[in-house]
Amino acid sequence: MADSSSKSSSSLSTNPSSTIVRTRTNSWPFTILLSLLVPVTIAVLVYQLDSFDPAPFPIHDLTHQKPMVVPRRNPRMLHGSEEIGVGQLLGPEDVAYDPKSGMIYTGCVDGWVKRVTVNQSAAETVVENWVNTGGRPLGIVLGHHDEVVIADADKGLLKVAEDGVTELLTDEAEGLKFRLTDAVDIANDGMMYFTDASYKYSFHEFVWDFFEGRPHGRLMRYDPTTQHTTVLVRDLYFANGVVISPDQNLVVFCETPMRRCKKYYLRGEREGSVDMFIDNLPGLPDNIRYDGEGHYWIAFSTEETYIWSVAQRYPFIRKVMAIMEKYVGRPHVEKNAGVLAVDLQGNPIAHYFDPRLSLISSGIKIKDHLYCGSIANSYILRLNLTRHPAVVGA
Ligand SMILES: *[C@@H]1O[C@H](CO)[C@@H](O)[C@H](O)[C@H]1NC(C)=O
Ligand SMILES: *[C@@H]1O[C@H](CO)[C@@H](O)[C@H](O)[C@H]1NC(C)=O
Secondary structure, three states: OHHHHHHHHHOOOOOOHHHHHHHHHHOHHHHHHHHHHHHHHHHHHHHHHOOOOOOOOOHHHOOOOOOOOOOEEEOOOOOOOEEEOOOOOOOOOOEEEEOOOOEEEEEOOOOEEEEEEOOOOHHHOEEEEEEEOOOOEEEEEEOOOOOEEEEEOOOEEEEEOOOOOEEEEEOEEOOEEOOOEEEEEEOOOOOEEEEEOOOOOOHHHHHHHHHHOOOOEEEEEEEOOOOEEEEEEEEEOOEEEEEEOOOOOEEEEEEHHHOEEEEEEOOOOOOOOEEEEEOOOOOOEEEEEEOOOOEEEEEEOOOOOHHHHHHHHOHHHHHHHHHHHHHOOOOOOOOOEEEEEEEOOOOEEEEEEEOOOOOEEEEEEEOOEEEEEEOOOOOEEEEEOOOOOOEEOO
16 A cells, blocks of 8 residues: 555656546545535435434423422432442342341342342342343332232233242233333232333333333233223323322322423322422433332432433434434433432432432432442442431532
């Protein structure tokens, strides 16, 4: 290469190759144009050919107020936090605590529901493979008879008895199969409240639900006595975390891309209707859990990134992102994941997060500690809230 180019430049005026060199020089603007035109044309063609058709999000529903002000914050929650069960807990999405045995239950990406015996020393955590669902266990909650109920993204709503025997409770409602059973909670009367995030996209395709911008999610109730599944609320945007209020009057549920949680009234004058519980959240909500001490804990997979706020407004940007997802891949933009504590009225109380943290999917408080699950980490994160509290003015 170097030889031929030095030869052609040294013999510019005498050699016939000089014409070629001159032509090349003159063609530069054309080459630049061509090199721009080709990828742009391909991009336009791919865009035109691709049948994916995103819809506008109901942006008017989103309160475009100033960012939420949370009275107390710990914006560096990774400082002082510990990793539990490193390498043995792959994508522990939701976390449930059994105060009787002192064990934590969590569902992993390899289908294993694991039992974790935590210790004062993080290094002495004991992890046990308990039951493999053969699917993707997400939401997890303890029942009233020592059973564990699991929202398995691939399988549906599952019950695992104390001896490990697994039973499918439900995987469809109103003739529509669940594609992404996501979260579950059990009321004192035994009724199970759960979400299917999407009847269209599976767990592995969840980002497509965000790109498409149509409400494929449902909040449902399973009655273990009649074995009947009732749809309570339909047309939800990626219906995610579910929690029953301690007075048993409400079910609170999250809609991830809309950055809000709503409440469904289970009794009283407003029975069967839906109101806002908290909106304009400082992140995309995943699971919500009650701590038994007056606070719900809402986990965020990421703060609202600039790219997502723009994409949400313009369907064509989501279409470009979808095409990129198919042919190129997705950039990693998630940051400032964490957990927000809110009171029973939906007022924000304390926000724990970190710029280096992404894809946190659940947070529960056990005694001194906040335990966080994640769909991406290979451990559960633990933070001593007494030692590292959220403070005013942080
Ligand atoms: C857990 O902690 C206790 C002390 O708090 C200790 O006695 C025990 O051996 C620890 N380790 C395991 C694996 O249980
Ligand atoms: C949490 O931190 C407090 C304050 O430093 C300490 O007293 C307590 O023992 C810690 N809790 C645990 C379970 O390590």
